[in-house]
Amino acid sequence: MTPTGSFVRWGVLALVIAAGLIRGAGWRGVWPAVRITGGSMAPNLAGEHYCLICRDCQMVIRYDAHAPPRDGRVVCWNCGAGNDHRVDQKVRMGQRVLIDRWACAWRTPNRWDIVAFPMPNHPSRWAVKRIVGLPGERIEFRRGDVVANGRTVRKSLAQLRRMAVLVHDNDHPPKRELELPPRWKRKSSESRWHVEGTRFVFQPHEGEKKGLDWLGYQHWPGYAGVVQRTQPSPIMDNDSYNQQLSRRLNVVTDIMLACRIRIGDGEGCVALEITDLNDRYRVELCFQHRQLVWFRNSDELSRIPLPRFAYARGVLVEFAWCDGQLLFAIDGHPQIRHEFKSIEGDRTHRRVTENRQRSDSRDPISRMAIGATGTEVTVDRLRVFRDLHYLTPDYVDHHRNQWLLGPDELFVVGDNIPLSQDSRHWPRPGMPIEQLWGRVWGIQ
Ligand SMILES: [Zn+2]
Numbered sequence: 001m002t003p004t005g006s007f008v009r010w011g012v013l014a015l016v017i018a019a020g021l022i023r024g025a026g027w028r029g030v031w032p033a034v035r036i037t038g039g040s041m042a043p044n045l046a047g048e049h050y051c052l053i054c055r056d057c058q059m060v061i062r063y064d065a066h067a068p069p070r071d072g073r074v075v076c077w078n079c080g081a082g083n084d085h086r087v088d089q090k091v092r093m094g095q096r097v098l099i100d101r102w103a104c105a106w107r108t109p110n111r112w113d114i115v116a117f118p119m120p121n122h123p124s125r126w127a128v129k130r131i132v133g134l135p136g137e138r139i140e141f142r143r144g145d146v147v148a149n150g151r152t153v154r155k156s157l158a159q160l161r162r163m164a165v166l167v168h169d170n171d172h173p174p175k176r177e178l179e180l181p182p183r184w185k186r187k188s189s190e191s192r193w194h195v196e197g198t199r200f201v202f203q204p205h206e207g208e209k210k211g212l213d214w215l216g217y218q219h220w221p222g223y224a225g226v227v228q229r230t231q232p233s234p235i236m237d238n239d240s241y242n243q244q245l246s247r248r249l250n251v252v253t254d255i256m257l258a259c260r261i262r263i264g265d266g267e268g269c270v271a272l273e274i275t276d277l278n279d280r281y282r283v284e285l286c287f288q289h290r291q292l293v294w295f296r297n298s299d300e301l302s303r304i305p306l307p308r309f310a311y312a313r314g315v316l317v318e319f320a321w322c323d324g325q326l327l328f329a330i331d332g333h334p335q336i337r338h339e340f341k342s343i344e345g346d347r348t349h350r351r352v353t354e355n356r357q358r359s360d361s362r363d364p365i366s367r368m369a370i371g372a373t374g375t376e377v378t379v380d381r382l383r384v385f386r387d388l389h390y391l392t393p394d395y396v397d398h399h400r401n402q403w404l405l406g407p408d409e410l411f412v413v414g415d416n417i418p419l420s421q422d423s424r425h426w427p428r429p430g431m432p433i434e435q436l437w438g439r440v441w442g443i444q
Contacts, residue, residue: 031101033444034116034126036094039064040414040421041114041128042241043165045443047094049241056081057172061240064419065091069224069243077167077222077240079174080229096444097128103439108135108410112159114440115412120426128440129422130163132390133411135433138404144237144252144389144397145323154323155387157334161318163388163415164256167235168219170382171198180230184382187214187369199380202372204266212271212371217257217384219367223249235367237389237397242419247395253277254387256320256327257368260380263287263311268374272319272328275367281321283328283336287311287375292335294326307335314378322387391417393424403429410436 038047048065057079063069074083099116109115111131119125133139137148146153155163174180184200186193193202193215200215221233224243236249253276261270267288274281282295285306293303309315309330320327328336370379392401395418403423405411409430414420423429 031098031441033096033098034128035096036128038094038127039066039241039419040416041130042416042419043239044163044415045095045097045114045128045440046092046241049092049094050085050089051092052083052085052089054079054081054172055083056174056176058175059169059172062092063240064242064244067242067244071224073224075222075224075229075240075243077238078169078172080220080222081174081177082224097440098442098444099438100441101438103441104433104436108433109436109439111153112155112163115410116437116440117412117431117435118437120428120431126437127422129412129414129420131410132413133403133405133423135405135407135409137411138402139411140402141390141392142398144250144254144387144391146390152324154325154339157318157320157327157329157337160256160320160322160327160385160387164385165239165388166383167222167239167386168217168384171380173198181218183218183220184215184370185218185366187216191215193372198382199378200370200382202377202379204268204372204374204376210373212269212373214273214369214371215379216366217368219384232366235384235386237386237391237417241416245418247418250389250391250395250397251277252386252389254320254322254389255367256318256322256385256387257370257382258316258318258385259370259382260314260316261285261311262314262378264376265312266375268372268377270377271369271371272317273369273371274319274321276321277367281326283319285311294328294336294338301338302336304335307333316381320385388415388417405430406432408433 036045036047046062049062050065050068051062054061054076059076059078061074061076063074068085072085074085103109109131111134113131114128115131116126116128119127132146133148140147192204192213193200219233219235220230223238234251235255237252238249269284269286271282271284279296284293286293290306291303292306294301315331318329325339326336389397391397403411409432411423411429412431413422
């Protein structure tokens with residue numbers, strides 16, 4: 001036999017053995033697949049649900065099959081249009097997830113991992129929730145953030161991406177009602193920004209050197225019970241999955257903007273801005289000086305060399321204010337992760353900035369903006385996300401409750417925070433690590 005033939009034969013044999021091992025592992029329950037039934041991990045993992053396409057913006061809306069809206073109206077989370085719930089429509093099965101049973105056998109799983117375990121009050125039933133607190137920690141919630149042993153837990157951008165909830169996608173504008181106000185609005189009547197479909201193009205005048213020309217984001221409520229769907233609203237902790245649940249909604253300060261930016265030949269600058277209700281944070285990409293400069297209000301905090309990417313072809317940028325930190329990435333590569341000390345503790349700072357806010361003429365509801373100057377800029381794929389907003393069982397987002405975990409216990413909470421029954425509700429909040437069945441590592 002030739003060496004090539006031998007190589008092929010051994011290669012095929014290795015593949016057959018590998019496939020057998022993988023199948024065997026599945027059969028023996030090492031990586032079993034389970035189907036989600038309840039809605040406690042929505043909207044990230046849906047249980048049995050209904051699904052419709054919004055009549056106005058064509059966005060997919062999923063909502064709980066166990067509790068459809070009582071009035072038969074399903075409000076689109078993206079554009080606020082009311083849709084009819086059809087009583088005869090088919091219930092969609094819950095998503096199937098793969099469980100890695102080895103992951104919890106060798107080590108304590110990480111915070112924000114999704115794990116499967118038997119329900120403490122119904123051991124015959126399995127539950128899937130997210131790990132929020134680790135062994136020995138004292139857990140509380142402050143303004144929707146998780147606080148462990150008195151310190152705010154901060155996510156990386158990759159973790160935020162996995163958990164964030166999409167609240168507006170500019171690629172799905174309302175098409176049936178054409179007279180609605182724009183979601184991304186030019187801040188001046190002489191603005192050089194113009195709309196091309198779902199793209200925004202900035203075209204400076206020849207030789208014109210002016211300050212940044214801004215497009216500001218306007219959020220709409222996207223929940224039932226408001227008179228006007230286009231009424232400007234802060235970003236709240238609602239989503240479409242459980243619209244029948246009546247509760248007080250909370251303003252979410254942790255938000256993320258993602259979009260694609262392309263620039264022309266001219267020397268210019270693109271800026272992104274987010275406010276956290278107290279301060280404005282701005283990142284400027286200055287192509288002329290090849291610098292990335294960022295600011296809090298008018299104070300320059302830092303400048304770093306602008307990384308070399310193909311800006312003329314287009315780059316994906318992500319900009320977030322989350323867990324008291326500023327996050328910024330270009331094409332998935334983190335450029336800024338800056339933690340601010342002042343989130344809860346520094347009340348003096350908060351008072352000062354609140355006073356500044358009152359005397360500020362800016363619209364406090366418009367919390368995101370994109371600016372440009374000097375060069376042609378095209379912005380598209382604009383999406384706005386919010387972080388998960390943690391609440392106590394009585395739907396309050398500030399610390400009334402504290403939970404203390406034992407040395408081998410985890411605090412687990414479902415992503416559908418108002419609905420989920422979890423560590424916040426159990427008589428003994430900690431989930432013993434030894435009872436974990438495994439870690440969710442994939443969706444089928
Ligand atoms: Zn819609």
